[in-house]
Amino acid sequence: MYVAVKGGEKAIDNAHAWLAEERRGDNSIAELSVAQIREQLALAVNRVMAEGSLYDPDLAALAIKQSRGDLIEAIFLIRAYRTTLPRFGGSEPVETDRMACDRRISATFKDAPGGQVLGPTFDYTHRLLDFKLAADGEVPEAAMATSDRIQTPHIMSFLDREGLVQDEPEGAEAPPDLTREPLELPAERALRLQSLTRGDEGFILGMAYSTQRGYARNHAFVAELRIGTVEVEMEVPELGFAIEIGEITLTECETVNQFKGSKTEPPQFTRGYGLVFGQTERKAISMALVDRALRWEELGEDDTGAPAQDAEFVLYHADNIQATGFLEHIKLPHYVDFQSELELIRRLRREAGAAVAEAAE
Structure with missing residues (x-):
């Protein structure tokens, strides 16, 4: 039986208080700090x-x-x-x-120019529970200090010198901003990349795995995966030039794929970008x-016909906030809608029963 939830604002306040209590957990255990x-x-x-x-x-x-x-x-x-944040302007494209790389690896060249930097990764661990962590033990410092991080050119640039990789023309105009304008199809590549970087990791992983x-015959090589800090610069109109306003950590991936060529393009590699x-x-x-x-x-x-080739399917379903909102709205009251469905089912059953009884006579 479906009945209306009673209590109104007081019930909601109590739900908030209960949530705060559950969030804190056992008060005898130290609170987790930001x-x-x-x-x-x-x-x-x-x-x-x-x-985000x-x-x-x-x-x-x-x-x-x-x-x-709950991420x-x-x-x-x-x-x-x-x-809610004010917008003061846009930064320059990061270089x-x-x-300054903490991690930089290539699956295409063993002796990559600039060297391979394994960095902090789970790739070489044994995936065994480390019970030392439960004892709050200290961890030894890494041999490579942050100040020793290296700057290296992209590996793809070495393939570019031989003309083996498709040219990537720079856009004449600044790409649209997906955080300020709704996604519309067909979407240019810059807009697709914005959507993918904001998309749910699990969904994007599933599409990539497919x-x-x-499903799309996308057997790529990781030309380069790099993780490190880059400077963020912004042009100040009063100064007339760009100044550094901070640093951010980024992960960048370039993949290479075979391309058999066309009437206008020779056989070459194409790239994927993250x-x-x-x-x-x-x-x-x-x-x-x-x-x-x-x-x-x-x-x-x-x-x-692969799902990962369908821009509408991928881009319209990658955003976990939109997906969550649409999914979880069915938790909200739908009493009127359900009652109409319930009455329809009852009427159909009555009509079907009457038809069976009439046929039996």
Whole structure:
């Protein structure tokens, strides 16, 4: 039986109080600070910043604490807060070839120019629970200090010298801003990349995985994956030139794919691209694979009907905030709609019963 929820505003206030109590947990255990979340749950913080489109580790950590670790709820909080911020202008495009790399690897060249830098990664761990962490033991410092980070050119630039990679013409105009304008199709590549970098990591991962398993035939090589800090510059009108206003950490991935050529293009490599806030390499690689799959039309390739090639399907379903809102709205009262459906089913059953009885006579 469906009945109206009683209590109104008082019930909602009590629900909020109960939520705050559950969020705090056992009072005999020390409260988790925002600084602890920022420093020790950095990968969760990075995801919230990336999909929330706001680079602020402290606010992302606060959102994670407020949401009890529900990252999609934290992303929602960050996006909502972002809309309240004043906009003073736009920064210059960041120069990722000047990135101070903490991690830089290539799956295409063993002796990559500038060297391979393994950096902080789970790739070489044994995936065994480390019970030393439960004892709050100290961790030894890494042998490579932050000041020793290197700046290296992109590996793709070495392929470019031989003309083996498709040219990527620079856009004549600034791309549209997805945080200020709604997504419209057909979407140019710059807009697709914005949508992918804000998209849900799990969804983008699933789409990327599907391309590797044959849905879009996207068997890529990671030309380069790099993680590090870049300078952010902004042009000040009063000065007439750009000045550095800060640094951010980014993950960048470039993949190479075979392209058999066309009537106007020789056989060459094409590229997929991913760029995400923080150390978010799974998302960056996934993004690069999906980016390449979505380029089938501009490259004159066949549409295999794969989901990852369908821009409307990918871009309209990648955003976890929109998906969550539409999904969770069915929790809200739908009494009138349901009663109409209930009455319809009852009437149909009565009519069907009467028809059976009439046929039996």
